[in-house]
Amino acid sequence: MNWNALLPELVLSIGILLLFFLDLLLDKRHFKLLNVLGGFVPILAFISLFFVEVPAKTFFDTFSVGTFELFGKGLLYILSSLSLFALYDYFLKKNSPYGEVPYLVLLSTLGLSFFMSSDNLLTLFVSVELSSISIYILIALLRGDYNSKESAFKYLLMGSVGTAFFGMGSVFYYGATGSFFLTPYADQNTLFSLFILFFLSALALKVSAVPFHFWTPDAYDGAPTPLVGYIATAPKLALYMLLVKLTLLFSQFKLWLVLVAVLSLLSMFYANFTAYAQRSVKRLLAYSSIAHAGYFLLGVSLSEQILQKALLFYLGVYVFAVLGSFVVLSAFEKQEGFSHHLLEYRGLGRENPILGVALSIFLLAFIGIPPMALFVGKLGMFMGLVKAGLGLLALAFVVASIISAGYYLKLISVMFLEEGEVRFRGSYLSAGESFTLLVCLVFILLLGLFPQLLYTYIKL
Amino acid sequence: MGVLLTVAIFLPLVSALLVAIVRNSAFSRVISIATSVVVFLIAVYLGLNFDWNNPSFQHTIKLPWIQPLGISFSLGLDGMGMALFLLTALMFVVAFVWSVKIEDRPNLYHALFLLLETACLGVFSALDLFLFYLFWEFMLIPMYFIIGFWGHERKVYAANKFFVYTFFGSIFLLLGIASVVIYGYVVSGSVSFDYFFLKNIQYPLWIQLVAFLLFGLGFAVKVPMWPFHTWLPDAHVEAPTAGSVILAAVLLKMGTYGFVRYSLSMFPEASKYYVPLIFFLSVVAIIYAAMMAIAQTHIKRLIAYSSISHMGLVTLATFASDWNALNGAIYMMVAHGLSSASLFMSAGFIYDRIHSYHMDDLGGLARYIPNLAIVFMLSGLVGIGFPGLAGFVAEFLILLGTYKNYPVWAFVAGVGMVLGAAYFLYMYKRVMLEEETISDYRREKWSHLKDLELHHWIAFVLVLASSVLLGVYPLPFVKLMEHTTRMVFGG
Numbered sequence: 001m002n003w004n005a006l007l008p009e010l011v012l013s014i015g016i017l018l019l020f021f022l023d024l025l026l027d028k029r030h031f032k033l034l035n036v037l038g039g040f041v042p043i044l045a046f047i048s049l050f051f052v053e054v055p056a057k058t059f060f061d062t063f064s065v066g067t068f069e070l071f072g073k074g075l076l077y078i079l080s081s082l083s084l085f086a087l088y089d090y091f092l093k094k095n096s097p098y099g100e101v102p103y104l105v106l107l108s109t110l111g112l113s114f115f116m117s118s119d120n121l122l123t124l125f126v127s128v129e130l131s132s133i134s135i136y137i138l139i140a141l142l143r144g145d146y147n148s149k150e151s152a153f154k155y156l157l158m159g160s161v162g163t164a165f166f167g168m169g170s171v172f173y174y175g176a177t178g179s180f181f182l183t184p185y186a187d188q189n190t191l192f193s194l195f196i197l198f199f200l201s202a203l204a205l206k207v208s209a210v211p212f213h214f215w216t217p218d219a220y221d222g223a224p225t226p227l228v229g230y231i232a233t234a235p236k237l238a239l240y241m242l243l244v245k246l247t248l249l250f251s252q253f254k255l256w257l258v259l260v261a262v263l264s265l266l267s268m269f270y271a272n273f274t275a276y277a278q279r280s281v282k283r284l285l286a287y288s289s290i291a292h293a294g295y296f297l298l299g300v301s302l303s304e305q306i307l308q309k310a311l312l313f314y315l316g317v318y319v320f321a322v323l324g325s326f327v328v329l330s331a332f333e334k335q336e337g338f339s340h341h342l343l344e345y346r347g348l349g350r351e352n353p354i355l356g357v358a359l360s361i362f363l364l365a366f367i368g369i370p371p372m373a374l375f376v377g378k379l380g381m382f383m384g385l386v387k388a389g390l391g392l393l394a395l396a397f398v399v400a401s402i403i404s405a406g407y408y409l410k411l412i413s414v415m416f417l418e419e420g421e422v423r424f425r426g427s428y429l430s431a432g433e434s435f436t437l438l439v440c441l442v443f444i445l446l447l448g449l450f451p452q453l454l455y456t457y458i459k460l
Numbered sequence: 461m462g463v464l465l466t467v468a469i470f471l472p473l474v475s476a477l478l479v480a481i482v483r484n485s486a487f488s489r490v491i492s493i494a495t496s497v498v499v500f501l502i503a504v505y506l507g508l509n510f511d512w513n514n515p516s517f518q519h520t521i522k523l524p525w526i527q528p529l530g531i532s533f534s535l536g537l538d539g540m541g542m543a544l545f546l547l548t549a550l551m552f553v554v555a556f557v558w559s560v561k562i563e564d565r566p567n568l569y570h571a572l573f574l575l576l577e578t579a580c581l582g583v584f585s586a587l588d589l590f591l592f593y594l595f596w597e598f599m600l601i602p603m604y605f606i607i608g609f610w611g612h613e614r615k616v617y618a619a620n621k622f623f624v625y626t627f628f629g630s631i632f633l634l635l636g637i638a639s640v641v642i643y644g645y646v647v648s649g650s651v652s653f654d655y656f657f658l659k660n661i662q663y664p665l666w667i668q669l670v671a672f673l674l675f676g677l678g679f680a681v682k683v684p685m686w687p688f689h690t691w692l693p694d695a696h697v698e699a700p701t702a703g704s705v706i707l708a709a710v711l712l713k714m715g716t717y718g719f720v721r722y723s724l725s726m727f728p729e730a731s732k733y734y735v736p737l738i739f740f741l742s743v744v745a746i747i748y749a750a751m752m753a754i755a756q757t758h759i760k761r762l763i764a765y766s767s768i769s770h771m772g773l774v775t776l777a778t779f780a781s782d783w784n785a786l787n788g789a790i791y792m793m794v795a796h797g798l799s800s801a802s803l804f805m806s807a808g809f810i811y812d813r814i815h816s817y818h819m820d821d822l823g824g825l826a827r828y829i830p831n832l833a834i835v836f837m838l839s840g841l842v843g844i845g846f847p848g849l850a851g852f853v854a855e856f857l858i859l860l861g862t863y864k865n866y867p868v869w870a871f872v873a874g875v876g877m878v879l880g881a882a883y884f885l886y887m888y889k890r891v892m893l894e895e896e897t898i899s900d901y902r903r904e905k906w907s908h909l910k911d912l913e914l915h916h917w918i919a920f921v922l923v924l925a926s927s928v929l930l931g932v933y934p935l936p937f938v939k940l941m942e943h944t945t946r947m948v949f950g951g
Contacts, residue, residue, distance in 0.1 A: 364601065367627065368631065368634075369597055369598070369600060369601060369627075370593065370594045370597050370598055371594060371598060375634075378634065379590075379593075379634055379638055382634060382635050382639075383641060383642050386635075386639050386642045387642045387645070387646075391639070395635070398631050398632060398634075398635050401631050402624070402627065402631055405623070405624050405627050405628075406624055409620050409623055410620070413616050413620055416609075417605075417608040417615065417616045417619065418616055450526065451526055451529070452526050452527065452528050452529070455528055455529070456528060
């Protein structure tokens with residue numbers, strides 16, 4: 001056994017166990033403490049990444065770490081630490097200080113961490129379930145809230161369908177190759193095509209691509225807002241890491257390109273049009289993330305160094321914009337009776353300049369305006385697509401981005417420009433929320449001007 | 461010199477941060493004017509040290525920036541860049557002087573204008589396509605909020621329309637940049653966004669054709685060329701006066717600047733291939749926008765349509781493949797910047813005093829505010845190309861150059877200029893002269909109108925004096941333009 005390769009996962013596991021016992025011992029007054037302690041666990045795991053010797057394999061070769069995995073894990077740990085710091089005040093305000101929150105979030109992180117390192121369909125299955133089940137519980141946390149329960153149930157049902165697809169796909173893979181290990185495979189046969197079909201469907205469901213997106217708006221809408229920042233980012237990071245790996249292995253199959261292109265085109269156009277019909281800002285952001293799933297899927301359409309690197313950069317900065325925007329949303333929600341209706345946002349930017357400006361920066365980043373880092377991601381994706389000879393898909397990406405600009409702008413103009421009755425006056429940030437928000441803003445702005453700070457760590 | 465150029469570009473950004481930190485309205489006013497004056501003086505100094513016999517970019521600076529992607533911080537000016545840099549620096553002085561009395565959220569106002577200044581100056585001097593796009597697109601954010609915060613009744617609509625239209629163009633531009641960079645990578649094996657590197661690549665015709673369209677779409681929206689022009693009248697009508705001044709004098713020039721700097725220089729064969737298309741669109745813009753201008757009763761809308769018409773002349777002359785025409789096109793960018801700025805200031809002044817832009821509410825104003833009547837007339841004459849003023853030199857060069865290769869199109873462009881005189885004089889008559897239509901109540905009210913104040917005078921004199929200078933002594937400026945023309949056509 002090579003325990004060194006498992007170092008960050010061990011740190012996480014020990015942290016989870018400690019938090020579990022602390023939750024039993026301490027009473028509700030220490031909810032904040034638990035969360036902050038929980039936030040430090042991924043930081044320790046992040047530090048331990050520097051002591052991992054790569055490349056390494058362990059667990060009978062089902063678990064592997066290389067520079068590629070380290071990159072993903074690093075981002076994942078930063079994300080989950082930041083989300084934990086931003087959580088506590090919202091739950092205290094909602095009068096629901098459940099001590100389960102920190103270790104459930106960490107359990108999900110642990111699952112995703114294993115997921116990133118898995119080279120085997122069985123371990124992939126187990127680790128993705130570890131993460132999903134923790135997230136089902138997290139969504140349902142607000143026990144008194146009908147929406148929370150309903151959306152958790154919807155997510156559970158849809159997630160189970162995804163799990164079924166995942167299992168089915170794995171079976172076909174075993175049938176075709178006689179092994180659960182992901183290895184290069186060139187033979188084009190029906191079994192393998194079925195594997196690609198089922199497996200891609202399962203992953204599409206998890207990254208919420210159309211037509212498997214139905215759970216997303218409901219889950220985002222019903223889940224506790226600060227947790228959405230985690231749910232919408234961390235699993236996606238891990239899933240796209242896997243998709244990139246699969247692309248490098250299997251994208252020579254025509255079926256792969258066709259399926260990915262169809263999923264991606266459907267996602268970006270359907271979601272960008274539907275977003276205009278939304279009245280709830282949380283749902284609007286949900287549709288935005290479906291549209292982004294479409295953009296990201298373009299990045300795994302063909303095996304092309306520039307394209308996959310651009311995708312990982314784009315994804316790496318996108319997750320911080322999403323996390324940041326949900327932190328702002330949860331700060332707004334701390335006002336009594338706030339339900340994220342678009343009308344309730346009227347004048348909020350003028351009343352809370354800091355929160356308003358922060359959210360606007362994230363929204364402008366989603367549109368792709370420099371100097372926010374997402375624009376570099378977009379540029380890289382264009383370059384990769386052109387290099388791969390998929391200029392038409394790049395054109396579709398451009399058109400979809402133009403369509404999307406309108407609804408982000410609508411939110412900005414509602415917050416700042418529109419006159420009329422201002423229903424909600426203001427909100428405040430807790431220390432943890434301001435820290436998370438600040439880190440996200442710095443990431444977005446700094447990486448826009450100096451993308452090499454992240455880009456150099458992306459090694460395929 | 462490159463350092464000085466960098467300082468000039470980023471000084472407004474620093475001042476914007478200062479304004480945001482200090483949050484004192486008197487401080488913002490003073491520091492904004494001071495910053496813009498310093499930038500203008502630097503620009504003049506750079507202009508005086510510009511050697512137009514030296515056929516290369518000057519005041520250059522090049523620092524490594526994002527090495528893995530071959531992006532460098534590279535700035536420099538050629539003749540056209542120098543001229544537009546001067547124009548931009550001047551216009552921001554004018555804009556800040558004009559808005560010295562702004563009461564509504566002055567700190568934010570000044571901070572946004574300072575940010576805008578950095579972006580505008582950067583666009584005209586960037587020699588790296590990444591840097592260029594950064595400035596080009598960043599400009600959207602301050603302008604969006606300037607229209608949206610300080611505009612008139614339909615400001616939110618206008619701001620959103622402005623943003624979405626411009627973004628529509630520039631995202632295609634981004635794809636265009638990605639395409640040429642990738643082609644450069646395929647050919648040479650290294651990724652670089654450097655302007656000279658990309659310009660010296662021989663692109664095959666089909667790539668030129670595609671890239672020209674992608675770049676051109678970005679520029680055409682900004683110019684704006686027909687049929688992408690509809691955002692401009694709305695944006696102008698709603699924008700505050702200083703916003704309109706910058707929009708007309710500087711932002712529109714970015715589009716035509718892009719055509720000369722990128723489309724024409726990087727894709728010469730495609731530029732010839734698309735001549736019929738561009739001429740068609742330009743001529744439609746010239747004639748159609750002029751006719752639309754005649755039909756307006758809203759003075760700002762009229763001036764906006766006149767801008768579209770004039771910019772049609774610029775795009776027409778840019779692609780006429782003639783030295784004089786291209787000189788004239790660049791001259792027209794500057795001349796139109798001056799004329800439209802002073803026209804919008806006149807309109808803004810009328811609105812400040814009478815609170816209406818509609819000709820039906822106006823008339824016979826020359827009796828009550830005679831000084832404005834004079835500067836308004838002068839501004840209009842610059843626009844319609846009156847001899848001795850900047851517009852004349854530009855129109856003369858454009859007609860001269862276009863006539864040589866394309867006499868029919870030159871004739872149509874000439875018709876557009878006649879229409880220009882028609883709509884301006886018509887507006888002048890309705891606003892300044894016709895006394896019969898105004899009621900006694902208005903006469904009574906207007907008899908106390910206050911004429912131009914000191915800050916108005918300063919702004920007008922700066923603009924109009926430059927127009928006269930460009931009109932009576934065009935030689936150094938034509939030399940500046942020729943510096944670029946020579947690089948484009950070679951020789």
